[in-house]
Amino acid sequence: MRKFERAGIDFVMLEDSTALTDIYGGTFESELKWTPRAPKHDPMALASRLAYETEKIGIVVTASTSFYPPFLLTRLLSTLDHLSHGRIGWNIVTSTGDRAAQNFGHDTLPVHDERYEIAEEFVDVANALWASWDVDAASPIHPGLESYVDHTKVRTIDHAGKHFKVRGPLNTLPSPQGKPVICQAGASASGIDLAARVADLVVSAPKGRAAMRTYRDTIRSRAAGFGRNPDDVKVLYMVTPILGETEKDARRRAERYYEPTDAAIARRLIMLSGDIDFSRFDVDKPIPDDLHTEGSTSILENLRTWAAGRTIRETVAAERTESLRLVGTPASVADEMESVIEEVGGDGFLFFGGGGGVLNRRYVDDVCDGLMPELRRRGVAGTGFRGQSLREHLAGAR
Template sequence: MSDHLRLNLFTMNAAEHVSPGSWTYPGDRSADYTDREYWTEVARTAERGGFDAVFFADVRGIYDVYGGDRDVAIEKAVQTPANDPQLVVPAMAEVTDDLGFAVTRSTTYTHPYQLAREFSTLDHLTDGRIALNVVTSYLESAAANLGLDERMDKGTRYDRADEFLDVCYALWEESWADDAVVRDRETGRYTDPSKVHAIDHEGEHFSVPGPHGCEPSPQRTPVLYQAGSSDRGREFAAANAEAVFASQPTEAGVREYMADVRSRAADHGRDPESLRFFIGVVPVVGETEAIAEAKHESYKDHVDVEATLALLSGFLDMDLSALDPDRKVEHIETEAIQGTMNAFTRSQPDREWTVREVAEFCGLGTTSPTLVGTPEQVADEIQYWHEEVGVHGFNVKEVVRPDSLSDFVDLVVPELRERGLVRAADADPRGDTLRERLLGEGQRRLRDDHPGKGKRTD
């Protein structure tokens, strides 16, 4: 594969994301997440490093599975406190030209009419640099705060997500014709009403007559990300996602995941080669091997194992405080994140993990591989995943903020540029929109074989 690779920064508008305890590292600036300047600086650095997007994770609810209460999660900042991610996007867009923004939203706890409006607005404001990471949410504690007696079961969550996207597709793709807005000062006619259509959606979960309240934005539908790993989650990804997060720590697991989702995408009438697969990586880089290894050791010293267990208990919907740390992890089908479970069972059938080993491994970036070494060594591994395994892009996970990002940009990106894997700082960004950067110049809108693509021509 000679194609360039795609880079996202994987972060969260929170004091801690996926490296519990690392906010205690000397000089770490995670606590500045509440400041606009923190995020504008992140945006500038990511753009300088040729990143395609900043990818914001987001959760609803508190991690209160561990020990049956929320004390550890609150005390140790396990993805709480966290601010809303999409509200920082306009500030970041203001200081950048090409950088995209992928924002996680839950189909379980919002309404499609509302979400469609918010993303049309963001797509307008960023000139087509927006992606939506579609999740169904997994924490029981979210439900009660958002008007439900209990968390919906996973099947119902995905049913709702299917219908949710159908409503959004109709609003984004079908409701307003491209030439609906005429802005004729002479006649005082802003919009041609015959080109604005109701969507008349009546379903099990939603009733939305439409029309959409926003005029078409540069991409219409935002770029769609998804990270489902259960059977139903893979099906949902295959039907809808343009970019898929393959969250497996091993090559075999990633290969199996990509092949499976591609074959399901073909069953949905899509070109399987049009899907873009991303893996997470946790780079720990130093000018020499010794510096990188010393950094890795000191990062590990700052991992908070109890906080990691609290995070994983939420991911798995299983109270890990109740298990003997030396007990072997056994596979279960979970109502929460199946991929986290599979990472330590299905994707590594030859290896047995204890609870303690899982917690230690996950302390730096959860289930993604940690790449420790010189810029050349880290670039070698990335190049291998890209060229040999066929992964299109990488979600760079942070340990220390902002050092994880700035080390990558200052040390690894020059090496990747040297190898022609990341575009040069002064090179053409391959189109104006995020979708073009992902799929190719000219592809501003959904591909014709995407199920959400509007068929209306008037």
């Protein structure tokens, strides 16, 4: 984490899920053996420690609107925002797969669009709770006052909606950032709507320059439709740069990284098994036409775009999860990143973990010691933290 901070990386995002799944093949073996998704400790406790260990870098935690009670999460995020002096962000997810629901007293998750309907209301409640204290309600200096909080600046929210009933107010002090930075990764129509309406930061993985531009245009025009300034919604694209000392070295590494070995294909199919058990299918036959998911609809759609005329094995080998394949020396990859932002627009990139999604030391060194200095030299990233809070830092990005 300190290394990321020294390298000038703006924030880290701690991904999360709330279930150990056994969808692929009906056992936990594949999930535990092959994916970086498990074991997984709670990001909230981790964020608290990371805030203590660092000074400037933003910390974005993931929390699901399908399971947390809004009051509990809002209070938790406010507390973390205090502990980090205003560096917390919340990655809003709605969860995928019934295994998560089964840890919270339900047999199944609500269907995809209903989850987003719940998320919309959840965020409205959270925003109302964060606004239930005026920013100047508490004062460290209070001559003549019995309490250092002015009770007239604190009020109930009295929310009674379709999914939540919350009286409020929050019982924490106002969040140092007003409210944590809101982050979202919606890719479906309902996901994009939520992101455009409420997010400060959108992390995305549209494939290729044209799709990246379309995605960003869609987010910006939807945000304007919600009465927002589109520049207030920062759009980042997901990439996993593969770096080498020479172009040839990088290409060799990329060949290994993308090699469609049986293990690599199996690993991807495990990751795709949100509520569909991909072990049931013959990998040398096409993806069945009638597959339906109430998990990540956009992930299945993406898979289908690569599937025409291909077997499952060939589809997975051809499929891309990141927005662009960045392969080269730190200097050539930095050039490409700069040209992508100039041509496509957008506010930056989210580096996704290296081999198999795992953050190994080599990948971290490559990015922090190789790529970031090149980006800094071009003045496009890592040029210093603007302001104390993550919100101020992001606002200064444009």
